[in-house]
Amino acid sequence: MVAIRTENLTKIYIRKHLFSSKKTNALENLNLEIEDRKVFGLLGLNGSGKTTLLKLLVGLLFPTKGSVYIFEQKFPHLSLLSRIGYLPEFPCFLMYLTASEILHFYGKLYGLSTKEREKKVEETLDLVDLKENRNDRLADFSKGMLERIGMAQVLLHDPELLLLDEPTSGLDPLGIKKMRQTILRLKEEGKTILLSSHFVTEVERVCDQVGILHKGKLKRIIKMRGLKVSLEDLFTETVSEAV
Amino acid sequence: MKKSISLLILILPLLGLSIFAQYQVEKRFEFPLPSIVEVKPSSFIYFWGSLLGLRRVSSDLAWIRLLQYYGTLEGEEEHVHHLHHHQRGEYEELFPMCQEVVRLDPYFHYAYLFGGGTLAFNHQRYDEAIELLQEGIKNNPKFWKFRLYIAAIVYTKTKQYDKVVPLLEEAIRYRDCPEVVKIFLANIYKAKGEYVKAIAIWENILATNRDEWARSAAESHLKEMEIPR
Amino acid sequence: MKKIFAIAEYTVKENIRHKVFYTILLFALVIIISSVLFSMLSGEEETRVILDIGLGAIEIFAFLSAIFAAVGLVLGEMENKSISLILTRPVRRFEYIWGRYSGILSISLFNILLMSSGLLFLLFIKGWSFDFRFLLAVTFIFLKVVIISALAILISLISTSPISSISMTFFLWVLGHVTDHLKYLNHVLLEEGVKITIFLKAIYYLLPNFQYLNIKDYIGYPNPLVGTTIFWQVAYSLAYASVATWLSVLVFSRKEF
Numbered sequence: 001m002v003a004i005r006t007e008n009l010t011k012i013y014i015r016k017h018l019f020s021s022k023k024t025n026a027l028e029n030l031n032l033e034i035e036d037r038k039v040f041g042l043l044g045l046n047g048s049g050k051t052t053l054l055k056l057l058v059g060l061l062f063p064t065k066g067s068v069y070i071f072e073q074k075f076p077h078l079s080l081l082s083r084i085g086y087l088p089e090f091p092c093f094l095m096y097l098t099a100s101e102i103l104h105f106y107g108k109l110y111g112l113s114t115k116e117r118e119k120k121v122e123e124t125l126d127l128v129d130l131k132e133n134r135n136d137r138l139a140d141f142s143k144g145m146l147e148r149i150g151m152a153q154v155l156l157h158d159p160e161l162l163l164l165d166e167p168t169s170g171l172d173p174l175g176i177k178k179m180r181q182t183i184l185r186l187k188e189e190g191k192t193i194l195l196s197s198h199f200v201t202e203v204e205r206v207c208d209q210v211g212i213l214h215k216g217k218l219k220r221i222i223k224m225r226g227l228k229v230s231l232e233d234l235f236t237e238t239v240s241e242a243v
Numbered sequence: 244m245k246k247s248i249s250l251l252i253l254i255l256p257l258l259g260l261s262i263f264a265q266y267q268v269e270k271r272f273e274f275p276l277p278s279i280v281e282v283k284p285s286s287f288i289y290f291w292g293s294l295l296g297l298r299r300v301s302s303d304l305a306w307i308r309l310l311q312y313y314g315t316l317e318g319e320e321e322h323v324h325h326l327h328h329h330q331r332g333e334y335e336e337l338f339p340m341c342q343e344v345v346r347l348d349p350y351f352h353y354a355y356l357f358g359g360g361t362l363a364f365n366h367q368r369y370d371e372a373i374e375l376l377q378e379g380i381k382n383n384p385k386f387w388k389f390r391l392y393i394a395a396i397v398y399t400k401t402k403q404y405d406k407v408v409p410l411l412e413e414a415i416r417y418r419d420c421p422e423v424v425k426i427f428l429a430n431i432y433k434a435k436g437e438y439v440k441a442i443a444i445w446e447n448i449l450a451t452n453r454d455e456w457a458r459s460a461a462e463s464h465l466k467e468m469e470i471p472r
Numbered sequence: 473m474k475k476i477f478a479i480a481e482y483t484v485k486e487n488i489r490h491k492v493f494y495t496i497l498l499f500a501l502v503i504i505i506s507s508v509l510f511s512m513l514s515g516e517e518e519t520r521v522i523l524d525i526g527l528g529a530i531e532i533f534a535f536l537s538a539i540f541a542a543v544g545l546v547l548g549e550m551e552n553k554s555i556s557l558i559l560t561r562p563v564r565r566f567e568y569i570w571g572r573y574s575g576i577l578s579i580s581l582f583n584i585l586l587m588s589s590g591l592l593f594l595l596f597i598k599g600w601s602f603d604f605r606f607l608l609a610v611t612f613i614f615l616k617v618v619i620i621s622a623l624a625i626l627i628s629l630i631s632t633s634p635i636s637s638i639s640m641t642f643f644l645w646v647l648g649h650v651t652d653h654l655k656y657l658n659h660v661l662l663e664e665g666v667k668i669t670i671f672l673k674a675i676y677y678l679l680p681n682f683q684y685l686n687i688k689d690y691i692g693y694p695n696p697l698v699g700t701t702i703f704w705q706v707a708y709s710l711a712y713a714s715v716a717t718w719l720s721v722l723v724f725s726r727k728e729f
């Protein structure tokens with residue numbers, strides 16, 4: 001099955017100023033197909049449009065042109081959102097709640113019953129090693145702990161498709177290693193994962209497929225299995241020849 | 244786009260209902276306060292108070308200012324003691340201040356009674372008192388005590404004290420009777436030699452009033468009439 | 473419905489964990505209690521002054537707490553992007569807005585009830601005899617807050633900064649109390665030969681009309697409100713607030729984060 005398919009997906013940001021407006025072509029005619037049960041890495045320089053693409057896939061942005069299909073269903077569609085877990089680039093929470101409260105709140109938004117929620121919240125808190133901090137306010141959390149809560153809210157409802165925007169940024173080496181293990185475990189469980197990064201080495205280690213995004217255009221899709229040259233060389237080559 | 248249109252289809256009837264309901268309210272109910280622009284308040288505090296929907300608070304503040312202007316600290320000893328002592332010119336602002344209070348809140352009954360009673364019985368400014376009370380009648384046609392006070396004031400003006408007495412006797416039976424009126428009646432009794440009745444009023448003031456000056460006035464009157472307490 | 477409730481619930485939670493919430497409540501209670509000091513200066517009209525200042529304080533602080541919740545929490549959530557973690561779940565945009573709105577109203581209701589019981593207690597100590605118009609005044613204070621909260625949300629969605637949202641809301645609050653003057657203005661303009669009656673009339677009906685809802689200011693009015701008037705006033709407030717809230721939904725559903 002195809003987990004994500006985009007057709008001529010285009011996003012143009014329009015910044016209105018008093019008398020003029022500034023247009024940014026963040027994505028141009030993106031045609032992408034991602035198989036399910038695969039880890040797809042989105043590689044690109046700063047400002048290449050990775051975040052824009054992920055936001056379009058969860059409905060935070062509306063496409064200027066083109067369309068998105070998720071699990072063969074036209075997006076946006078409310079029921080699809082229960083099957084997606086999204087980790088924003090800078091996860092930001094309601095700081096006045098405690099770890100377990102915020103997860104319960106998100107759980108309610110999926111319509112989970114109290115019992116299911118109790119179970120899920122405990123499980124996910126355990127998964128991200130925040131069991132002891134469950135009653136601490138998020139305001140008192142360190143950055144790494146917040147990243148972990150970010151991951152917890154992705155996993156809470158057991159989604160089939162995970163969209164992770166730079167999941168390793170801001171983590172210490174140990175955290176990065178854990179994240180890698182988590183991603184590989186999730187893949188084994190049969191999830192589809194789309195992650196963005198600008199670290200070639202990160203992507204190299206976990207992804208089945210890598211797409212190189214440059215200035216809003218998808219330049220190349222690389223299958224990692226049986227790749228002879230180094231991904232880094234391929235990436236720099238792609239990015240510099242496009243200049 | 245389709246979503247926006249369906250939302251608009253939802254909003255328009257609600258907007259219609261809101262306009263219709265407002266129209267219905269206005270049809271049934273005339274807004275009962277004079278415009279703050281017409282009131283021309285003396286202080287921007289009252290003006291802003293009204294803009295913020297605190298009209299009665301503004302009126303209360305004007306009222307407190309009036310009481311402070313009228314002074315309960317010094318000078319009052321004389322004006323409660325001596326009936327016909329005061330000249331015009333003293334407390335010149337009293338009348339306009341009363342007017343301001345009752346224009347900020349036209350339903351402030353006590354302010355009319357107090358203002359009317361004080362102007363008439365303490366300062367012999369009968370015309371101003373009547374004007375104030377008439378404004379009260381205009382705004383509160385059903386509040387009959389204003390008519391009672393006007394009658395008493397008119398008779399006082401023409402020195403027909405015999406006719407004043409029964410009117411004031413009625414007035415002091417009500418809780419909202421200002422002290423000035425009681426004191427005035429007590430002084431009439433005293434002048435007429437009806438000491439028992441006068442003493443009863445002084446004692447009543449002493450018993451019910453918490454106000455320092457009214458109490459001390461009552462006490463000194465009682466002492467004057469040699470009633471030990 | 474469940475989701476609206478969940479969002480309302482966490483709005484309440486968020487609010488009561490905020491220091492501002494307690495500051496506002498504390499300040500209100502201080503003012504209500506200090507109305508006793510003012511009442512001491514007011515001669516025979518002690519309970520009247522306590523009642524007036526008390527009701528005024530209840531309204532102003534309910535208004536402030538509604539502004540804080542609408543502008544501070546809703547706009548804050550959009551600015552710090554924590555909203556993206558809500559909207560990427562199966563929540564419709566209208567559920568978010570109505571959830572937030574009903575949360576704000578629950579807090580305001582709680583605030584108003586708490587402050588009015590404080591005021592009632594004080595009044596009873598001072599020997600005030602109960603008057604049902606008190607309940608009417610308090611109810612209408614809540615109706616005014618129902619309207620202004622809806623407007624505050626709409627304004628925070630349209631404007632960009634908290635300061636401009638707050639000042640716009642404040643401006644509407646004041647305008648809503650002087651809508652009658654538009655008639656007066658029309659009269660003056662007509663005499664000058666300027667004919668914009670229809671325009672002014674439109675503004676008149678589009679602005680929130682707090683003047684008629686401001687029962688606490690004409691509580692002593694000799695012709696008390698009759699049932700049908702009250703019915704239409706309530707209908708007006710609810711209809712107006714729904715218009716504002718659905719407009720918020722309209723604006724919000726086109727917003728990107």
Ligand SMILES: Nc1ncnc2c1ncn2[C@@H]1O[C@H](COP(=O)(O)OP(=O)(O)OP(=O)(O)O)[C@@H](O)[C@H]1O
Pocket residue numbers: 013014015024025026044045046047048049050051052053089198
């Ligand atoms: N809200 C916005 N308004 C206007 N322009 C925007 C907006 N968000 C992003 N852009 C522009 O769109 C382009 C793509 O941005 P995007 O955030 O998708 O990049 P990215 O690949 O995620 O970069 P990074 O690696 O730095 O996170 C950039 O040129 C950026 O300036």
Ligand SMILES: [Mg+2]
Pocket residue numbers: 050051052089165
């Ligand atoms: Mg990014």
